[in-house]
Amino acid sequence: DALPWVARRKIVEAEAIVARVDSALPQGEAPEGTRFVTAGVDVQRNGFYVVAKAWTAAGNAVKSHVVDNGFVAGGWEDLERELLAREYRAAGGEAFPVALTFIDSGDQTIPVYQFCNGKDAKRVRPVKGASAPLHGGRYFTAAKKDDRKAEHRGRLVNLSTDRIKDWGSARMEQGNATFHAGTADDPEFQVQLTAEERDDDGKWKPRNGFKKRN
Numbered sequence: 001d002a003l004p005w006v007a008r009r010k011i012v013e014a015e016a017i018v019a020r021v022d023s024a025l026p027q028g029e030a031p032e033g034t035r036f037v038t039a040g041v042d043v044q045r046n047g048f049y050v051v052a053k054a055w056t057a058a059g060n061a062v063k064s065h066v067v068d069n070g071f072v073a074g075g076w077e078d079l080e081r082e083l084l085a086r087e088y089r090a091a092g093g094e095a096f097p098v099a100l101t102f103i104d105s106g107d108q109t110i111p112v113y114q115f116c117n118g119k120d121a122k123r124v125r126p127v128k129g130a131s132a133p134l135h136g137g138r139y140f141t142a143a144k145k146d147d148r149k150a151e152h153r154g155r156l157v158n159l160s161t162d163r164i165k166d167w168g169s170a171r172m173e174q175g176n177a178t179f180h181a182g183t184a185d186d187p188e189f190q191v192q193l194t195a196e197e198r199d200d201d202g203k204w205k206p207r208n209g210f211k212k213r214n
Helices: 014-019 076-084 109-117 161-174 181-185 187-193
Strands: 036-044 047-058 061-073 087-090 095-104 124-129 140-142 157-159 177-179 196-198 204-206
Touching: 014 161, 014 181, 014 187, 036 076, 047 076, 061 076, 076 095, 095 109, 109 124, 161 177, 161 196, 161 204, 181 187
Parallel strands: 036 095, 061 177, 095 124, 124 157
Antiparallel strands: 036 047, 047 061, 087 095, 140 157, 196 204
């Protein structure tokens, strides 16, 4: 008989990030074989933390490559210019715009909704981390049709944050996630990726001595 799944404590150290750095991939450049680029945005009072990933496929393995990260100071027009209107080029010259951007709506919720509502819903969506597991163990769920009268007009995507963090850490362990060369010398980025640990109940929480970004 199959044994029940048991959550176990997991800690990701900064060395795990450095070990996955691709020294041949400059920041801002897409690797050969890129299919598309996605981005995530964390909204701050004075700007936005952004991370962009290129996705490649080799056989049955799908690999993610952090090709850009940093802080965009200013307002929404600055985010538009520095990320949404940007293209990432591979060494061969092929250009990849950001195909899909998720913007965290946990802070400045209404301005996030207003910005996303003015964009193509296939390219820009507001997201919210779910405090409890999603139905059926899903990684994410879209808003229901009857939510279209809400401020987000039915565009909000709910994320199962614990499941996604499990997935991301597993991808690093399997070698299916890499980081651009600049992340090797970016301790703040390393700290932010390793600032949480999974406890024995399967929940991710801040590690002792680590501060989450506000």
